[in-house]
Amino acid sequence: MSLSIGKALKWWKKGIQPNMKEINSAQDFVDSLLSAGDKLVIVDFFSPGCGGCRALHPKICQFAEMNPDVQFLQVNYEEHKSMCYSLNVHVLPFFRFYRGAHGRLCSFSCTNATIKKFKDALAKHTTDRCSLGPSKGLEERELVALASNKDLSFDYTPKPKPLPMPDLEEEEEIASEPALPANMEFTLLSTLNATQEAEEKLLLATSGR
Template sequence: MSMASALTNHWVVSGSSRHDMSNRSDDCFKVLTWNHNVIKGKQFLPREKVALTGWQITRAVPKDPKKWWEIDMKDNVINIKSQDDFDEQLLMARDKFTVVHFFSPSCGACKALHSKVHQFAEMHPGLQFLMVNCNEQTHICKRLHVCVLPLFRFYRGAEGRICSFSCTISTIHKFKDALKKHGVQTESQAAEKGDASPKMDRDDGPIEPSND
């Protein structure tokens, strides 16, 4: 028997034998209800309503939703899994301009920046973006002396780290200014020239980390 609609949008009714029913002396069919994967309570349905059709009521468990930092991932954005992964990504990037974003799931400022960072990644497909979850990659953060979040660091080939700064959604101009300072053509510059592709120039010196 095909699937049918049920009591709520969290339930489905499917064909089944009566052997799956709970035995109760008051001729009721027991159904457990859930709230976010936690058993919340019980409901009892008259057995005859189920017996007439031979249907079984079950809950359709939704898939785990993506975390906010996993949403809208672009092809040039990589979630770092380990220290070795971090080192390998920088090595494989060679002379490609790499933006490293250090964040924490519990950091409200980091979450507010998320969509903007991925917007930059989409506008600059020639750049590589590495996302470092400081809650999981504590060894990386200790090794690199990450002491403020959200934090951005720019790397480029043999030059290594060329820039380090912190910014929030209200000071996102720091990110744009840093890209421009280190030779990455921003969207405003591209619009003026009629060219949306990022262009790379030589670095003209690092900028000081922000004390925000």
């Protein structure tokens, strides 16, 4: 009897479909989102002790079975509390939808009583679409939050902020010196010539003595 109890599947492992995966770490979570390509990814945040999560689990498995092209990621809140805290997940059951270059599409909490919210989001975001560019995954601020969390072994180098483009008009004004008026140039030249003549006269007068 004790052997059969020991082998009993935990409720969140029952009914698991091929397109359902339990996340093991922050790095696994980030990599799973990025490697999903253009697939719709649904992240299911749950807790073993959450009654609402347990009651909703069989329906989530049904949705996964009916939508084999959708990737479902399961995040156990009890095992990854610190990561969930960095991702601002504080209510369970909680779901986030991601897709390709669009990144996060929506996030919400729902139970069996409000399952229509999940159905509507699934119907909306499973429509055929193509997002140009590589998968975005988590937002920049979330990646930075995970990297700064000392409880997680996750490294991330923030993307350098693009330098502001210089204002071409201001740059031209700085580069070019203001031109002197024509009459001002003539006045300066006349003054220079008069000074040179006076110096020459003084030199001649001195040598004559």
